[in-house]
Amino acid sequence: MLIIEGLTRHFSGRVAVDDVCMEVPRGAFVGVIGRSGAGKSTLLRMVNRLAEPSAGRILWNGTDVTEMRGKALRDWRSRCAMVFQGFNLSGRLDVLTNVLVGRLNKVPAHRSLLRLWSDADRAIALSALEHFDIAELAAQRAEHLSGGQQQRVAIARALVQEPEIILADEPIASLDPRNTRVVMDALARINRDYGITILCNLHSLDIARTYCDRLVGLSAGRLVFDGTPDALDAEAARRLYGLEAAEVMETAPLALMGPAPSPFLAHT
Incomplete structure (x- = not known):
């Protein structure tokens, strides 16, 4: 806990x-919700x-x-993995190597410095990419990927850390609606399949209500809401979003895609 x-x-x-x-x-x-600058x-x-x-x-x-x-x-x-809004990948490296970076704390320093990844580590990284349907991108440089693909690579990198908790900091802020759904589905799948705790900062209230089982809301750095998505009424939204409350409350939630689970970490 x-x-x-x-x-x-x-x-x-x-x-x-x-x-x-x-x-x-x-x-x-x-889901950690609130306006920009709220402290999320x-x-x-x-x-x-x-x-x-x-x-x-x-x-x-x-x-x-x-x-x-x-x-x-x-x-x-290593146990508390971060997923960032800006992906935080090395654009000049290929996708597989970017994911393998998540194994740095699992291998001796001399091997990681020389990129002497074991077959087991490579299998784990490829399995993570397969889990998010991007294994065919393993040899491509990260800078050539779309935003949604880069964020899935970043989530795969977090997953190979074998974390107990994942902190996702506005992971969909720069994505279009389709890639927003793909990335949020990826996080939901990790939570569902492996029981990994996820705290996800989200500006979009409709996304938060769709994917999260609990919402905590910050306003000016203070916790002003903590409850289920259904409990977030108009008054609570006004405390969180001020004049923007009516706009965020009117947005209809997305439907979950519900992709089939994949047997990640079978090699560990």
């Missing part, structure tokens, strides 16, 4: 996240320790993440 206690972050005198407290059980799919990205980055909290604690299965240093912190970042 992920427990966040009084998490706070200050930037140059401004409070980005303000005394947030929440508990997330293992296997949940939680900062919250996720603190959970992964890419940003340091100014106050508060983060606990994972009873272990204090905020106290981790050195190897313990590197291990945590």
